[in-house]
Amino acid sequence: MALTKRGKVLIAILTAVLVLGTAVAVLALTGIGKHIPGLRNLTGGSAPERCLDGTVPKGGHVPDRPALAIKVENLPEARPQAGLDKADLVYEEQVEGGITRFIVVFQCQNAKRLGPVRSARLTDPPILLQFGRDTLFGFAGAAGKVRKAVDASGVHDLGYDRPQSASAYERDPNRSEPHNLYTNTGALYRAADLKDHGPRQVFQFGDISSKARRVSTIHLDFSPSADVFWHWSAQHKAWLRFHGTVPHMLEGGVQVSATNVVVMHVVMKDTGLVDAAGNPSPEAETVGKGKAFVFRDGKMIKGRWGRKSPEDVIQFVDRTGQSIDLQPGRTWVELVPTTVPVEVG
Secondary structure, eight states, rough: OOHHHHHHHHHHHHHHHHHHHHHHHHHHHHTTTSSSOOHHHHSSSSSOOOOOTOOOGGGOOOOOOOOEEEEOOSSSGGGGGGGGOOEEEEEEEEEEGEEEEEEEEEEHHHHHHHBBBBOTTHHOOOOOOOTTTEEEEOOOOOOHHHHHHHHHTTTTETTTTTHHHTTGEEEOSOOTTTTTTEEEEEHHHHHHHOSSSOOOOOOOOOOTTTTTTEEEEEEEEEEETEEEEEETTTTTTTEEEEEETEEETTTEEEEEEEEEEEEEEEEEESOBOOOOTTTTEEOOOEEEEEEEEETTEEEEEEEEEEESSSOOOEEEEEEEEEEEEESSSSSEEEEEEEEEEEEOO
């Protein structure tokens, strides 16, 4: 019996499905599939929901809420900080005078006390756009040019000086101003009142590259006030953070630690902004490309980072062009000026 036109179309579709299924199966068996973005869920079955840090929460359910980022100070007067040990991700950026500040990003966990909270910078909106335009941003003031950039980005402004979120912040009378403003994630999420807006995942997680080199120390000399060392602890299976020889401690006697440390060499751009002392306030350019160093499991993978626009997620690849996977767990991203060497030992 001759096939109708409709019958021929159906056969063609079924053939294509069978070919695709066979190809996926081959990729899964050979291991090639794990290197193709977006294919891992196909080759691995129905993947569990994951937090921004790549972990699977208890019960397997990720909260239906956007990423929440808070700007936290890192001057010596601000230490010990609070709440950084509950974050999924932390970005460290250089600001005026060589000091650094943190963008502390939450999704799955909460921090009952977080701070000291300080002002935003032009580096922040492009970083936050990776997680989607529903991202929430808590900070304590900003220069006019920075405020305009935050507004233009579309992220949700939950600043200290905004009526909807002002009550989420409080001053600690036992700490000196301006290093005494604190918040908590629960209050900021309630102020935003956004649900069913999960963030976009910005990292990939998987096995370590065979090209990884064993290292035990990372040294990033931002400035005298932020002379950063990360030391690998086999006992804790984590990188422990120090300022010089002094452990970087949080309130409660917890040392700052990370499962992954990702270093991006970035160009620092002149913004025309200066602080009260006349120090220029630069912007770390995170659109473009540059050298990258990924540290996990006591090892280092060298590669490159790249990003075409602020709407894109920053991609990390090794020297062969393969995506660099992280170990599930808290990740610190260091935005290091190209003038600062990345020293390892």
